[in-house]
Amino acid sequence: LAQAALQSHARQCALAGALEGASCTLRSAMLLRTMRCVRVARPLGSRGIFSMTAPEASGAGGAVVTKYRITKPFNEKTTWDDFMIALPERDHLAKTSKEVPVFLRYLKLVCDKEGRTNDWKEFMARCKSGLQVENDAFITVDELLTVMWKNGFSEQSRNAVQFTFGSDYKFHYPELAVLFDLSEEDTYKFCLRTRMEQSHIGELDYGTVVRKGFLRDHWIVFGTGVFLLGHFPFFNYVFFLKIFGTGVWTYSVWSLANRYLGNVIRRNEYMALQKTAHDVKAGEDAIIESMQRFANDARALTCLKEFKKETQEKLTTYRSALVLEQQRELSDRVGRQLQSIAQFENTVAASLQALLVQEAASKYRDAIKSDKKAQDTAFDFAVSSLAGKAPSVDPLTSHFAEALKSLEKVDIASAKPDPNGSIVERVAAAYQKKEADFKASFMVSATEAAEVKQLAAKAKGNFASLDEASLGRLEELYSTINNRMGFYATHEKELTKVAETGDAAGDSYVKYVNEQLALTQAKIKEKRLTAFTSAFA
Numbered sequence: 218l219a220q221a222a223l224q225s226h227a228r229q230c231a232l233a234g235a236l237e238g239a240s241c242t243l244r245s246a247m248l249l250r251t252m253r254c255v256r257v258a259r260p261l262g263s264r265g266i267f268s269m270t271a272p273e274a275s276g277a278g279g280a281v282v283t284k285y286r287i288t289k290p291f292n293e294k295t296t297w298d299d300f301m302i303a304l305p306e307r308d309h310l311a312k313t314s315k316e317v318p319v320f321l322r323y324l325k326l327v328c329d330k331e332g333r334t335n336d337w338k339e340f341m342a343r344c345k346s347g348l349q350v351e352n353d354a355f356i357t358v359d360e361l362l363t364v365m366w367k368n369g370f371s372e373q374s375r376n377a378v379q380f381t382f383g384s385d386y387k388f389h390y391p392e393l394a395v396l397f398d399l400s401e402e403d404t405y406k407f408c409l410r411t412r413m414e415q416s417h418i419g420e421l422d423y424g425t426v427v428r429k430g431f432l433r434d435h436w437i438v439f440g441t442g443v444f445l446l447g448h449f450p451f452f453n454y455v456f457f458l459k460i461f462g463t464g465v466w467t468y469s470v471w472s473l474a475n476r477y478l479g480n481v482i483r484r485n486e487y488m489a490l491q492k493t494a495h496d497v498k499a500g501e502d503a504i505i506e507s508m509q510r511f512a513n514d515a516r517a518l519t520c521l522k523e524f525k526k527e528t529q530e531k532l533t534t535y536r537s538a539l540v541l542e543q544q545r546e547l548s549d550r551v552g553r554q555l556q557s558i559a560q561f562e563n564t565v566a567a568s569l570q571a572l573l574v575q576e577a578a579s580k581y582r583d584a585i586k587s588d589k590k591a592q593d594t595a596f597d598f599a600v601s602s603l604a605g606k607a608p609s610v611d612p613l614t615s616h617f618a619e620a621l622k623s624l625e626k627v628d629i630a631s632a633k634p635d636p637n638g639s640i641v642e643r644v645a646a647a648y649q650k651k652e653a654d655f656k657a658s659f660m661v662s663a664t665e666a667a668e669v670k671q672l673a674a675k676a677k678g679n680f681a682s683l684d685e686a687s688l689g690r691l692e693e694l695y696s697t698i699n700n701r702m703g704f705y706a707t708h709e710k711e712l713t714k715v716a717e718t719g720d721a722a723g724d725s726y727v728k729y730v731n732e733q734l735a736l737t738q739a740k741i742k743e744k745r746l747t748a749f750t751s752a753f754a
Contacts (some may be wrong), residue, residue, distance in 0.1 A: 287418055293480055296423045300353070301413045303421070307405065310354060311420040312349030320392055323381050327396065340395045348391060353419030355387040377707025385567050388699065432469055439465045475633045543707060558659055565651045576643045661698055669694055673750035680746045681739075695749050706745060710740035 295311045303309075318395030321341060327386045328337035356364075358378065365375050382388075388396075390404035397404075412419060428434075443460060494621045585595060657661070672691045676683050683691065699706065717724045 295420045309421050310351035350389040355389045435469045533605045551703045572647050709741040
């Protein structure tokens with residue numbers, strides 16, 4: 218800590234000595250500089266309206282030619298002058314607001330290391346709305362490194378400054394004061410002296426340094442001229458009022474118009490440059506956006522080369538999937554039809570059993586009513602059963618057994634049907650009726666087959682030549698017979714048309730696709746009807 222304190226005290230003494238040493242030669246240097254520059258000096262603040270395009274013209278005001286013929290950025294609120302000759306006061310310097318985020322981070326590390334936390338907090342509060350500084354009261358990074366080397370700072374400290382700040386960074390006197398714990402007055406004088414040594418032409422506040430009342434000066438010249446020249450011959454009222462007065466008035470108006478027109482022209486020129494730059498950037502953005510559309514051209518070409526192979530593979534897979542889907546649909550429909558047939562047969566068998574029991578019971582009741590012997594046999598069996606001496610032969614069981622035996626010896630399908638006849642005739646009538654219903658539901662009739670043959674012969678292989686009624690009847694027979702058989706085949710109505718998009722180029726392609734789809738539908742229809750009619754050939 219003692220060594221750090223001694224180093225800090227030594228730095229302060231060195232800076233104070235440098236200021237005192239510089240003050241001795243300041244006046245002589247100023248005089249020499251004045252003698253060198255007086256022959257090219259022009260009135261302060263002389264501005265030109267038109268100037269060449271230069272980097273200094275990048276500001277909103279364009280460029281101004283200083284009295285030293287050096288081009289600087291124009292600002293109607295400021296002017297330029299050599300600090301060595303003008304010797305400006307602090308109030309004469311142009312001020313600006315400076316953002317110092319990098320310097321604040323660096324100052325935080327220095328203050329934490331040196332234990333000056335309050336200094337950092339005060340400077341941070343001062344910089345919240347921007348650090349207010351004089352534009353030209355600064356030193357560069359190289360100048361600061363040179364001063365640090367002369368005052369014995371370590372290489373580590375110099376490297377920290379060099380690697381933290383860019384070579385174009387400017388250290389203004391408030392930053393130097395808080396960084397090295399010095400007074401702002403001393404750092405301000407040091408910065409200003411450094412700028413003078415570098416023959417710096419700095420920016421001054423135009424409203425502070427400009428001479429006031431130029432119109433007053435013009436008319437004082439006019440009045441003085443009239444008073445002095447009024448007694449000379451040939452200087453009459455015509456000269457004073459029409460020539461000399463008009464000239465002074467014209468010069469005054471020109472002075473005002475020059476300032477106003479200069480600002481208007483520079484502002485319009487700057488706005489035109491900004492608009493041109495905006496249009497250029499917009500064009501560049503549009504070009505980049507257009508180029509980005511072709512960023513994947515190489516990848517698209519690679520994909521296009523593989524498209525044929527991928528398409529063939531996908532078409533093969535699609536065909537297999539389509540065949541499997543049709544096979545599944547056919548199996549499902551055949552399975553449902555077989556289930557319907559089995560259910561119908563079960564229903565017929567159950568109805569025949571019920572009919573056999575009903576008919577046998579009905580015939581037994583009729584026999585009891587009309588046959589005396591049957592009545593006595595049934596009565597004796599009932600009395601014996603009540604007495605506990607039931608005979609071995611049951612008349613009712615014997616009646617049903619005889620009915621079943623009579624059915625075993627007869628072919629019901631070929632037997633004579635009679636709803637009011639014997640049991641065999643009644644069962645044969647019911648069975649043959651169910652058989653007719655089964656054929657009508659699950660078989661193709663001879664009439665339908667003959668009608669299909671007739672329509673096929675009429676078409677002669679070209680079904681498009683059939684009239685609308687015949688084609689409609691053929692389609693009806695196709696649907697009826699296939700549904701009755703449980704058969705499934707691809708129908709052209711399953712291929713739907715593609716809707717138009719509204720775009721001319723896209724709609725032309727959609728139209729072509731729909732035309733090809735119509736041709737495919739016609740081929741499917743021709744193949745379908747040909748296969749259907751050939752089954753009845």
